[in-house]
Each structure stands twice: as structure tokens, then as C-alpha cells.
Amino acid sequence: MKKFLCLAAGLLMIASLAACTSKKDELVMATNAEFPPYEFHEGDKIVGIDVEICQAIADELGKELVIEDMAFDSVITSVYTGKADLGAAGLTITEDRLKNINFSDPYATAAQVIIIKEDSDIASPDDLVGKTIGVQLGTTGDIYAEDIEDATLERYNKGFEAVQALLQGKIDAVIIDNEPAKVYVSQNDGLKIVDEAFTYEEYAIAIAKDNTKLLDDVNAAIKKLKDSGKLDEIVAKYISADN
């Protein structure tokens, strides 16, 4: 009897573990909710452009959206290993990433910009040579900053930590996506964005290679959102045209 009970308890535990994987009627979105205005915590919820787009896709597919907040460098790995269905975290399409995962059609254009202190002598991307630059680990800023001559790269786990280090004078500049950059600069005195952008890029949603069905569904949903003007509506809600 005792053995049987042990066995039953063991099976129950395994069953409850298995239940943790994504269910059929759920659409699990992996993101890094420290990236305003694309995704960020507001009250007890995660909101932002990416979240609303994924919500619209989930509605389109008749599924319930589940958001998993994690470190940015884990987002693509989660999609790759099937822990999440979608990766939406202001992900730029790059060749290296395409080797491991698929990308949907792009839904937004963005730029990598340079944040500096107001009294800094950096005026263009060319002035970054030999400087200490802060980035968020695994972002495109990290990838591109590697190619800057003689520059020291400091990879922070979070974008705002890099900005904090810049504010304290620990580093000379931060390379990060333009929309979060605007938010960081507006929230902190003494910072500004260099006029000339570092690079331009496009955001898309990451989907596992073997999940072509979902890729088609997401592309169809994005097209619908674009055609109906809903996409612009969502973007306009978070990004006002004048800043």
C-alpha cells in the first residue's frame, strides 16, 4: 500500500510538472518587460506596443495570451526551446538570429541611438572610438557596438542599469533602441540623445523554426492589423508624434 501511495504521489508530481508546459488554447509570449514603450510594467500588468500587438494576434487566433517576463537574452532561447510560442521584445531581425528561429514580417521600424550626458563631447557615432560604452546584453546595440574600434563594452542585464551607470559617470555612452532611449532621457536630467542614429532596423516577432503554421497565422494577423490601421493606432497610443 505504501509503495503504491509513493508511486501515485510521484506520478502526480510528474503530471503537475507536465501541466506547466503551454496549453493548446494559450499563446505564450516571451518578453523582457523593461523596454518602454514596447513592453513595461504598469501597476501589476505588463503593457506596451508589443503586448497589444500580441494580444491582437491572440484574439485573432482565438487564444488566451500568457506573458512570460524574462531576461532579454533568454527570450530567443525560450522560443527556440519551445518554452514560449512567440518572442516579442523589440527583436530586430539579424542573420545570426535567423539561423535559430524564424521571424514574422516586421511590424515596426526602429533605430539604435546613442545616449550621452549633456556635457559630453560625443557628437556622432564616429566619436565612440576608444570610449566605454554600455549596452544591454544580447541586444542589437551589443552586437553592433562590438565593431567599434578600441571601445570597451559593458554589458548590463537591463537597459536602465546601463543608463544608471552613464548617469554616474561610470561609462561614456549607452547604445540602445530609440524609443526606450527617449523614455530614459525624459526621465533623467542631464542626458541627451545624439542626433545621428547609430543604425536603423526593423522589429519582428520570433517564432520557432518548426512552427510554420503559427508563423503563417501571425503574418496574416499582422497584415490584417496593418490594413485595418489598428497597428498605427496601437503605436500612436504609446508614442506621440511630437517627441
Add this chain to the structure above:
Amino acid sequence: MAFFDGFYLNFIKDNRWKYIVNGLGVTLRVTLFAVLIGIAIGFVIAIIRSTYEKTGKLKILNFLANIYLTVIRGTPVVVQLLIIYFVIFGSVRIDKVFVAIVAFGINSGAYVAEIIRSGIMSIDPGQMEAGRSLGFNYIQTMWHIIIPQAFKNVLPALGNEFIVLLKETSVAGYIALEDLTKGADIIRSQTYSPFIPLLSVAAIYLGIVMLLSFLLKKLERRLRSSER
């Protein structure tokens, strides 16, 4: 073949192995110096605390030592690390290896202090009385009679603390210090391979810990040889 492709992508291509080797260097440097600081702090605190408990002297120092122990043992090491980097060394450009050594050293000191104190308290009071009656003063008795015996008793616990410390340094990536774990994170962020970088650093940590345990066991055996 898949394994070799993965190995090539994660370590050979673009010289990615350098992240691991440099990271390992940083991890070992931080651990070694943090251990030294930890022993120094722990030793002093342990002496203060046990002296107070045995003789009632050093009341103020004991009070301060208690605050130190409470604060350090009551807060997570990641938070301490971030506080030291972003608050205490607020607006200075400072070597991050140094920050990590200070943070982990101060943290470890609190645990080492309690370990050494437990060793000192475990020695029979008769040993102190015997030393004093032979003409040693308090400090001499401590140094020649109590501490050597206490050290032997706490060696396993002390070794355990150093192993924990080595593994705790894996959170140094929070202040953008490129230690072993961060090295794997960087490779992971570039190749998106979930397995090879993580399993490799796990194996490296395990290897170091096994070597450390082996050396500690040898030391223990040597110290025990005087017992029979």
C-alpha cells in the same frame, strides 16, 4: 556532427572561447581575494564576539559586530553587490573586479565569522584555564592553544563556505562584470544555443569545486594526523 557544429559555433567561431577563459580568470580572481578578505574580517569578528561571550569585554565592538552580521546575513548578496556598485561607489568610475571582491569579501566575512566563532566556542573552557595557569596571557592562549584546535574543528564548514562563495560569484554579471557565468550568457546571447554554453560553465564550476574539495580533504587528513 551536431555536437561538433555546436562546439564550433559556441567556442571556436569569432574566438568565443575567450569569453569563457577570461571569465574564468575573473571568477577565480574575485573568489581568491574575496576569500582572503572574508577570512580576515571573519577572524577579527569571531575573536571580538567570542571574547565578549567569554569575558564580557569589548562590549561596543561586539555591538558593532552584531550589526554587521545582522545586516550582511539578512540581505541577499546580489542586492549587496548592486548597492556597493551603484550606491556606495555611486559616481565614480571604478574597477568592477575590485567592487566584486569587496562585496563578496564583506559578505563572506559574516559567515566565516560565525563559523570560526563556533569553533572557538567548541573548545573546552579547561583549555583556556590550563593555558592561563601555565603563564600565557589571554591573547597568547588564544593564539597558541585555542585557535589551532578551533581551526581544525571548523575546517569542513570553512571549506563549504568557500565553495558556496565561488558559486555565488556567478551573480557578478549584474554589475556587467564578465565572469564565467556572464561569459556563457554573452555566448548564449550571440549563438542562442541553450545547452552547450550553460553545460560547459556548469562543468567548469563543478571541476573547480571538486579540486577544492580534494585539497580540503587532504588538509583535513594532515591536521588530523596529530590526533592519535
